[in-house]
Amino acid sequence: MSIGTTPENIWIFPGLTINHDSYKVLIGEKEVPLTRKEYELLFYMAKSQGTVFTREDILLNVWEYGSSGYVRTVDTYIKRLRNKLYKVSSHVASYIITVWGVGYKFDIPSSTSLAEVL
Structure with missing residues (x-):
């Protein structure tokens, strides 16, 4: 399934909209409150849908850390991000694998169909 993007820098997935200009994430019509790093983590992975990222890749590109001494930071943020998405849609939370x-x-x-997501 391909990523949909508009000139306004909005990325659209089944049941999930990521507005990169406003740093807003919507599941259906409901905004999901994310911290800046949670948003950046989601956007980093979503814009390269299907790509597997190591914890080190994520640290380097989202946190700009060159050290692998902080890899558990990624695990913690993934858990927080999934929990926030899950509160609105367990299906959308399952997009993070x-x-x-x-x-x-x-x-x-x-x-995946839109009916499953919402």
């Missing part, structure tokens, strides 16, 4: 022994990815099952 753990790739055991490697890291994380943002992906949407090909069979």
Whole structure:
């Protein structure tokens, strides 16, 4: 499934809208309150849907840390992000996938329909 983007820098997925200009995330019509880092983590993974990122990749590109000494920071933020998404839609929260022994990815099952999401 491909990512939809508009000239206004809005990324659209089934049931999930990410507005990069305003740093807002919507599930359906409901805004999900995220911290700046939670938003940046979600956007970083979503804009490269299906790509597996190591914790080190995420640290370097979201936190701009060059050290792997903080890899558990990524785990903590992934957990917080999933919890916030889950409160609105368990289906959208499942877009953030753990790739055991490697890291994380943002992906949407090909069979996902909008009715399942909301």
